[in-house]
Amino acid sequence: MYPFRRVMATASIAAFITITTACGAPKAPDSAADNPTYFTVATAYGVGQPGAAQIAELVRQVKRFSPDGSIKIDTHLQAAGDATEAWNQAVLELVQAGDVDMALIPTQTWEGEGVTSFNALSAPFLVTSDDVLKQVVAPGFADPMMAGLTPVGLTGLALFPEGQRHLFSFAEPIDEPGDLDGKVVRATRSDTADEVLQSFGAVPKPLPGKLFTQALADNAVGATETSFARAGALTKPTTATGNLPLYPRINTLVINQNVWNGLSDDERSTLEQAADATRAWATESMPATAAEAAAYCRTGGTIFTAPAEGIAAFKAAAAPTITRLEKDPETKALIAKIRSLAGSTPAPAPLAPCSPNG
16 A cells, blocks of 8 residues: 555545535435435546546436435535545545445555456556547446445446546657657656656656646646646647557546445435446546547647557567466456457557647
């Protein structure tokens, strides 16, 4: 588990909470709408980010499946603040401790907590198409993975797809691992992501908030691992290696197990239906990578196509990570299942190169 100063995240939550959120609290007998049960849901995402939109949709779906208003959701965005380097781990600890009832946690976070059931989703160069990404969040794939959350005191409700992650350089294009040798790459903290980037010779660092802004100003960061949508909003021009999709970002909606065990059947049903409907919405509304890439180009971004030998070198460098992940039998079986799925799914069209100069 990553070290985490819980007081920082707790203070952030405490500043936000205005209502006592004990789940299953006694309700007055006169009206469920006048005495609703409040559930809190936290995320490290801020306003305008995909996870925040997914939480907003969850709120809408809870209203849909609780038309009498007996269940309401309080949302806590950017719940870890903007200073901690382990922002997702911070939110995870909030839900484990019962400081919040539910949380949205990227799947890459779990491996640092001893949960191995999601490890296949962190494997590099495995889930590289939008179609495959949408299929691996479906219940048939997701439910066995979420069963692995029980030992850490959580119950998984659904997986929400967010999109593909690529490398974006702040200087010259990245066309082989040597281009990253010794360079700082900003990346969300994750055991496997760090291992992959280190295999390329990079130095991964989380660089939260102002630290990232300062690093950009000081030319102290060479690249970032992110999506086309986020890269297009950066204050410094970037060049994406378009034919190097690393891995997907997928979010896990979880609920504290003690909270879950204390719910009525109706309350569980409402949350399950809302979570599944949110998954369906997130899957249907997830922007196509090609569309995000085109928008990135329109805002002045550059997409570069690395030569085949460069891509082969990246995959060779990351191969030991796949070997390590496959030492776990369940992860190996899931990787094989995803490979089979990818083999039967049409490959996405290559992203079109672009530059501000045309």
